[in-house]
Amino acid sequence: MQIDKDEAISVVLLAGGKGMRMGLSTPKQFLPLQGKPLVFYSLELFLKMEEVTEVVVVCDPSFRPLFSHYAVKFADPGTRRQDSLFNGLQEVSPTSKWICVHDAARPLITHEMVQTLFQEGRIHGAACLGMPVKWSVKARTKDNFVQQTVDRDYLWEIQTPQFLSKKLLMQGFALVQEKKLTVTDDVSLAEHLGHPVKLVKGAYSNIKITTPEDLTLAHQLYPLL
Numbered sequence: 748m749q750i751d752k753d754e755a756i757s758v759v760l761l762a763g764g765k766g767m768r769m770g771l772s773t774p775k776q777f778l779p780l781q782g783k784p785l786v787f788y789s790l791e792l793f794l795k796m797e798e799v800t801e802v803v804v805v806c807d808p809s810f811r812p813l814f815s816h817y818a819v820k821f822a823d824p825g826t827r828r829q830d831s832l833f834n835g836l837q838e839v840s841p842t843s844k845w846i847c848v849h850d851a852a853r854p855l856i857t858h859e860m861v862q863t864l865f866q867e868g869r870i871h872g873a874a875c876l877g878m879p880v881k882w883s884v885k886a887r888t889k890d891n892f893v894q895q896t897v898d899r900d901y902l903w904e905i906q907t908p909q910f911l912s913k914k915l916l917m918q919g920f921a922l923v924q925e926k927k928l929t930v931t932d933d934v935s936l937a938e939h940l941g942h943p944v945k946l947v948k949g950a951y952s953n954i955k956i957t958t959p960e961d962l963t964l965a966h967q968l969y970p971l972l
Contacts, residue, residue: 753844754798754845754869755798755799755800755843755844755845756796756798756799756800756843756845756846756847756865756910757799757800757801757802757840757843757845757846758793758801758802758846758847758848758908759802759803759805759822759832759835759836759839759846759847759848759849760786760789760790760793760802760803760804760805760819760835760849760851761805761824761828761831761832761835761848761849761850761851762774762776762777762786762804762805762806762851763805763806763807763823763824763825763831764776764824764851764852774810775852775956775957775962776806776851776852777810777813778956778962780854780962780965780969781966781969784813785851785852785854785965786804786851786852786854788854788855788856789849789851789853789854790802790814790817790819790851792856792857792858792861793847793849793861794818795858796858796861796862799847800840800843801819801820801839801840801843802817802819802820803819803820803821803822803835803838803839804819804820804821804822804851805821805822805823805824805831805832805834805835806824806851807823807824808823820838821838822834822835822837822838827929828930829920829923829929829936832848832933835848836913836916836917836920839913843913844912844913844914845865845868845869845910845911845912845913846911846912846913846916847864847865847909847910848907848910848911849907849908849909850907850955852955852956852957853906853907853953853954853955853956854956854965854969855950855952855953855954855968855972856908856949856953857950860876860947860948860949860950860953861908863947863948864876864908864910864947864949865910867910867945867947868911868945870945871944871945872911872915872937872942873910873911873912873934873937873942873943874909874910874934874944874945874946875905875906875907875908875909875932875933875934875944875947876905876906876907876908876909876947876948876949876953877903877904877905877906877946877947877948877949878903878904878906878949878950878951878953879899879900879902879903879904880899880902880903880904881899881951882899883896883899884896884897884902885897903946905932905934906949906953906955907932907955909932909933909934911933911934911936911937915936915937915940915942916933916936916937918940919935919937919939919940920936922936922939923936923939952968952971954968
């Protein structure tokens with residue numbers, strides 16, 4: 748099927764993290780889930796989507812041979828997340844209009860949640876998956892006393908994928924580089940420009956594998972998806 752250039756999406760898959768909190772020599776995104784490296788779950792999902800015209804994998808060059816059976820591009824990781832994303836953007840096709848950014852350590856995304864993100868992202872220019880916070884949240888003092896209870900009705904836990912127009916991303920990068928700012932997620936680049944970001948419901952199962960407990964939970968959740 749021929750995809751209109753205004754609908755085509757480039758995916759930047761961030762797989763360059765060291766995964767130190769796992770306490771293992773292998774980065775978390777390459778650990779096995781049901782016998783397959785975590786990174787391949789989201790990669791294979793994106794490659795099957797008609798709107799996705801290319802995937803740029805940001806990873807250490809030593810892991811690139813693992814991707815020999817996939818048609819992907821590569822970029823080197825940077826010191827910070829935003830540096831890795833910037834490196835990935837340099838490998839994206841010049842004609843790309845839309846960028847989807849995903850953490851390789853989130854293997855439990857589904858086609859349905861990603862499709863909804865794509866739809867909302869095209870409408871609003873910037874969108875991200877997330878879920879309402881379930882627990883009570885308290886702000887603390889520097890001495891670890893409760894400062895206040897935060898109204899959780901207005902709080903979301905943010906996930907990936909995140910989706911932005913390429914133009915907005917590049918404008919955001921220009922601003923944060925000029926002001927020497929560090930951002931912890933991708934849509935923050937749009938936020939610094941004052942551009943509204945649409946929140947799209949993902950799933951509580953869309954966990955990021957960070958600790959050994961997370962990997963155990965992923966093994967339990969995967970058969971249920």
